[in-house]
Amino acid sequence: MNKKITFLIAFALFSIVAIAQQPNKIKNLKFEESSNYRLSDAKQVIKNQLKLSSDNDLTKIQSETDKLGITHEKYQQYIKGVKVEFATYTVHAKNGKIKTMTGELFSAGKLDLSPKLSNVAAFNKALNYIGAQKYLWESPKEAKIMDNYKKPSGELLIFPGEIIQQNKARLVYKFDMYATKPISRDYIYVDAHSGEVVFKNPIIKHLDKFEGNNLKKASKKTVSIEDVFATGTAATRYSGSQAIETTSSGGNYVLRGSSRGNGIETYNMEMRINYNSAIDFTDNDNNWTAAEHNNADKDNAALDAHWGAEKTYDYFMQTFNRNSYDNNGAAIKSYVHFDLVEYGYSNQDNAFWNGSVMTYGDGTSFDPLTSIDIAAHEIGHAVCENTANLVYSYQSGAMNEGFSDIWAASVEYYADPTKSTWVLGEEIGGPIRSLSNPKAHGQPDTYLGTNWYTGSGDSGGVHYNSGVLNHWFYILTVGKNGTNDNSDSYSVVGIGIDKAAAIAYRLESVYLSSNSQYSNARTSGIQAAEDLYGINSAEVIATTNAFYAVGIGSEFVQTCALNAPTSLAASSISDNSLTANWTAVSGAVAYNITIGGTTTTVSGTSYTSSGLLPGTTYSVSVVANCSTGGSGTSSSISVTTTGTAPLSYCDSASTNINDEYIGRVQLGTINNASSGQFYSDFTSISTDLTKGDAYTITVTPTWTGTVYNEGYSVWIDYNQDGDFGDSGEQVWSQSATSTTPVSGTFTVSSSAINGTTRMRVSMKYNGVPTSCETFNYGEVEDYTVNLGDGTPTPDTTPPVITLNGASTIILTVGDTYTELGATATDNVDGNLTSSIVTSGTVNTNSEGTYTVTYSVSDAAGNLASANRTIVVNEASSGSTTVLHEGFFESGWDGWSDGGSDVAxxxxxxxxxxxxxxxLRDNSGTASAMTSQSFNLTQYDTVEVQFYFYAYSMENGEDFWLRYYNGSTWTTVAAYASGTSFNNNTFYTATVTLDATNYNFASNAQFRFQCDASNNSDYIYIDQVTIKGIIGSGFAPNSISPLGSGNSGFASFSVEPDNFEGDFRLYPNPTKNILNIQVAGEELIAYRIVNLLGQTVKQGQLTEKEINISNLQLGMYIIEVNDGDEIMTKRFIKE
Structure with missing residues (x-):
């Protein structure tokens, strides 16, 4: 079947033939339901449908899937490796099938891509064009506040002539020119051949027409959750009493909130122009009253700016789940009392977004320009910059302004529905614009109608012609009947501001591109309504007719009014197929059944679809067809096929292969030579790998000229879960080197899952790449590997038996013997404890030596055994005296502190x-604890029993027990890591000294001393008991592990290695367990607070980990208190 494409042409300005002659000019493509284009082929589909030449390449720069299940992939155009400005194309797909494509690509013609001017010469041209007295890069502190702005170096680009109503493209240098006296910030495009300034794209977006040429780092301080979540009451200038979020600082409250993204911050410029000199607005009790702030300086205007920023953030988050203007939590900073006249304006009547922060004038003919609709309008420009990025010129610039007015009305209605939603700036002495009646303020309400601006001023009339989009939104919301300037009569039924805003947001954030025109807004606006509410829905009708009302396109024509089929259901659902059934509709001649974006026309009331993906949710819809053409209302359901869904791996690619790429990859039977691509899918090429075997991978780079240093990394998805993030899945990496080829050896994980899986090979200029990274130079290639066990290795290893308790037990006749048992593990069969056979008896009524034997066999017949010796001694007349017990709960218990390495x-x-x-390290007595003196002269034997725990002791590092006999010190026991003990486990040890071998003096002492390397290795000594024994019956030296002890820390390291700092938590985000690191070993208190300021969990950090599995999904703040300092951090429960 031939694939078909429907061309969406607004106004019928072009014929199908004209489009065929210039296919790269197509801005909107909508595929018929019967087409079969796949998202995985998106790049090639764009190239084929737009008939791009071989000089063109496309790089994927963005991919996201919305809540409707539609995936949007955006591609940037390059011609012969040079980026084309404003040239992006976005593919919209559902269930892997392409539905529509939008955007605009351009032709470079015969443009010479070798510049005649250097970027320095071009920069001087831009300087002369701006002609300012001062620039931001001359003030580094100011520049740092503006997203760390730097002096522009120039980017070489292809500039499409269509942007400036010309036919020929230009090779240009692009500069971000930020002048501070007089104020301007623009992208300046300088012709790289002639030096002519081709275009100025303003970055600073003003509230109205304008003609004319991090705060200081705070010192470390304690910030509690109450400080972070302070809620104040603000008597705003324009919106009455409102709750605002503030922060306690230096005994006052300041206009800084923390719960929204990375913060809402509002500062006082004090009628100055250097942002670095801004200070905080303050209040001593967080009750920001009119008596305090409605002063001669009109400081209460700042309360409106702060509250307006908060409500704008809340609106976009709660309505569209957008986390600040960049959807990445960017801080929203507002600067009030800014001296616009000093900055180069003719008066104080403006406010603007400068690409980084909000700036508000105090007004000359107006009151301070901080009302909520103005705040939302300016932040709306930031949203546009981070979504459609509409060029601020002519129609695209008018829509940029129009969307800001739409968000001004929407946020104002959201915050206070009693306000005048449909006018802008009414509270500051305006209004200055009207969405309900644009002509009242000199704007057009009809495309190309009365008041339509045709000049080049105001960037092509952006503040005038925005009235068309404004009025469309008003009509779509409330409805209207009337006749426009084209003498077209219209009647629109409003759908309400919530639905209208949803359509407008989807239009701006999903479908429009930089150079979109009003015609594209209509086409994509209708598509957005169809996505959200369905084809032929009331919302689609209203959207179409609202555009018609403002002179864009024709009105909606309903050609078929059949009812929706009822009782739509699915049956016989399998991994790859399903059957849909429905009830017949009277008057229908056929039905269109759509499953996963594929539409089929059938005459009956059932349809079986095959070739589906397992474990995938499909949208199933059916609509009845009329005999006169067209379709009625659809019915739809969602159906999920059985089985496991196919894996989807993250994207990783380079953006430039002009200088280097991967030339060859060799592993096993893979020996693949290839030319350069940003990303290459070679998953059709595979090799077999055996688990547990070692392999060598070789990567050969190709340099087109200069030899550069390249970094490499290889990953294998061992557990086949669709990512490369699990432990051990990065199988090899190589730091940057110019060596060629490079090779590395790895051993396939023995725990890998058998079967086919993905291998990723990545090469990056001058750094080791990560698995999901998009980087500037290099290449990424994916392959398939088949994992298997190979030839099984016979199991010849016997189990390991571990005795519980000591291997030798000393008893006295008449004592009771308690069987302690043993545990058994096997390298193949695992835990065999329940299979242990115990033999041998112990008679404690008779002196003698007894043996208890523990035996076990694994499935391969390998036998293991272990013995325990029980010595029953004849009862003696001797006695035992406890000379010392040290528990250290209330102090040192008679032991002395050796020095800096004891605590x-x-x-x-x-x-x-x-x-x-x-005890730590090896600083001699400074790493030792020494007992008090004991008189041991009357005893035959002395026994020292103690408990200890080791942390970070390296293999072979040890500690000693030493004895002082009145004249010299002697080491009587030494314990080494890896031989005597392991880290992170509690042990008990007993050391016995007898008078025949040691001089028992009247001033005897004992000393524990650490002899590890000097890199923070620790031994913890506890519960020391010293006994003097007269007679026989003592136990020999012994050491035994205690499993997990009474603290539960034997099974894992309490802290990750190499931690430095005061406070760390990981992983973040986390699902169940949150690990905490705090310097020192003090008892730490914690509490967790949600974004409402409510405490949801608190306690003591006894185990350095917190189980958060019962918390709701979302962001939290944890506060830890070590007694000296209170520290807070955010984390996300996912």
């Missing part, structure tokens, strides 16, 4: 209670 510690590494003694 009394409180925390989870203490065996008994909360406290123990911490």
């Amino acid at each position: 009394r510690y409180s925390g989870s590494r203490s065996y008994e209670g909360s406290y123990s003694i911490q």
Whole structure:
């Protein structure tokens, strides 16, 4: 079947033949339901349908899937490696099938792409054109506030002539020129051949027509959650009493809120022009009264700017789930009392967005320009810059302004429906514009009608001709009957501001591109309404007729009014097919059944669709067809096929292969040589890999000229979960090098899942790439690998038996023997404890040596056994005296602090209670704790028993127990990491000294001393007991692990290695467990607060991890208090 495309042509300005002659001019393509274009082929579909030459290339710069399940992929055009300004094309697809494509691409013709001017010469041309006295880069502190603005170096681009109503493209340098006296910020495009300034695209967007040429870093301080979530009451200048979010600072409250994105901040310029000199507005009790702030300086205007920014953020977040203007939580900063006259304006009557912050004048003929509709209008420009990015010139610039007016009305209605929604600036002494009656303020209400501006001033009339889009939104919202300037009679039924705003937002954020015109707005506005509310819906009708009312396009024609089929249901659902059934509609001659974007016409009331993807949700809709043509109202349901959905991997690509790319990849049977692409899908090429085997991968770079340093990385999705982020899946990396080829060896994970999976090979200029990165120079290639077990290796390894408790137990006749048991593990069969067979008996009524044997076999027949010796001694007449017990709960318990590397510690590494003694490193006695003196002269034996915990001790590092016999120190026991003990586990040890081998002096002492390397290795000593024994019956030296002890820390490291700093939490975002790192070992209190300021969890950090599985999804703030400092951080529960 031939694929068909419907061309969407507004106003019928072009014929189909004309479009065929210049296919790259097509701005809107809508595919018929019977077409079969796949999203995975999007780049090639664009090239084919727009008939792009081989000099053209497309780079994917954005991909997102909206809540309707429609994926939008945006591509940037390049010609011979040079970026084409304003040239993007967006593919819109559902369930992997392309539905529509929108945007605009351009031709360079025979343009010479070798510049005759250097970028320095072009920059001087731009300087002369602006002719300012001062520029922002001359004031580094000011520039840092403006998103760290830098002196422009110039970007070489192709500039389409269509932007300035010309036919020929230009090779240009683009400069972001920010002048501060007089004020202007524009993108200046300088012809790279002639030096002519081709175009000026204003970045500063003013409230009305204008003719004319981080705060200081705060010192470290304690900020509690109450400070972060302070809620004040503000007597605003224009909107009465309102709740605002503030922050406590230096004993006062300031206009800075933290719960919205990265903050809402409002500052006082004090009628100055240097942003770096701005100060805070302050209030001593967070009750911002009119008596305090409705002063001669009109400081209460700042309360409106702050509240307006908050409500604008809330509107976009709650209505469209948009996190600030950039959808990435950008801080919204407002500067009030700005001296516009000093900055180059003729008066104080303006406000503007400068590409980074909001700036408000105090007004000359107006009151301060901080009302909520003006705040929303200016922030609306920031939204446009981060979505459609409409060029601020002629029709596209008029729509840029129009959308800002739309958001001004929408936010004002959201914040206070009692206000005058349909006029702008009424509270500052206006209004200055009217959405309900644009002509009242000199704007057109009809495209090309009365008041339509045709000159070049005001950037082509952006503040005039915006009235057309304004009025369309008003009519769409409230409805209207009338006749426009074209003598067209219209009747529109309004759909309400919420639905109208949803259509406008989708139009701006999804479908429009930089050079879109009013005709494109109509086409895409109708498409947005169809997406949201369905074909032929009341909302689509109203959207179409509202455009007709303002002179754009024809009115809606309903050709078929059949009812929607009823009882639509699916049956026989499998991995790859389903059957849809419905009830017949009277008068229908056929039905269009659409499943996953594919439409089929059938005469009956059922249809079976095959070739579907497993585990995928499909939209199923059916509509009845009239005999006269057209279709009625549709019915729809969602159906999910059985089975597991196919994996979808993240995108990674380079944006430039002019200098280097991957020339060859070799691994196993893969030996693939290729030419340069930003990304290459070679998943049709595969090799077999055996788990547990080692392999060498070789990557050969290709340089087109100069040899550069390249970094490399290779990933394999071992667990086949559709990502490369799991432990061990980065199998090889190589830091930047000019060596060629480069090779690395890796061993396939033995825990990998058998079967086919993805391998990604990435090469990046001068750095090691990450798996989902888009970078400037290099290439990314994907391959397939088949993982398997290979030839099984016979299991010849016996199980390992571990005794519970000591291997030798000393008892006295008459004592009771308690069987302690053992555990068994096997490298293949796992836990075999339940299979252990115990043999041997112990008679504690008879002196002697007894043996208890523990035996176990694994499935391969490998046998293991272990013995425990029980010695039953004859009862003696001797006695035992406890000479010392040290628990360290209330102090050092008679032990002395050796110095800088010894400390009394409180925390989870203490065996008994909360406290123990911490030893570290190898600084001699400074790494030691020494006991008091004991008189041991009367004893035959002395026994020292203690408990300890090791942390970060490297293999072979040790600690000692030493004994002082009155004249010299002797090491009586040494314990080494990896031999005697392992990290992160509690142990008990017993050391026995007898009088035949040691001199028991009257001033004997004991000392624990650490002998690790000097890199923060720790031993924690606890519950030390020293006994003097007269007679026999003592136990020999021993050391035994205690499993997890009483603190639960044996199974994992309490803290990640190499932590430096005061406070860290990870992972973030997290689903169930939040790990906390705090410097020091003090007892830490914590509490977690939601964005409403409510405490949802609190307690003590006894285990350095918090289970948050019962919290709702969203953002939280955690506060930790170590007794000296209160620290806060945000985290996300996902």
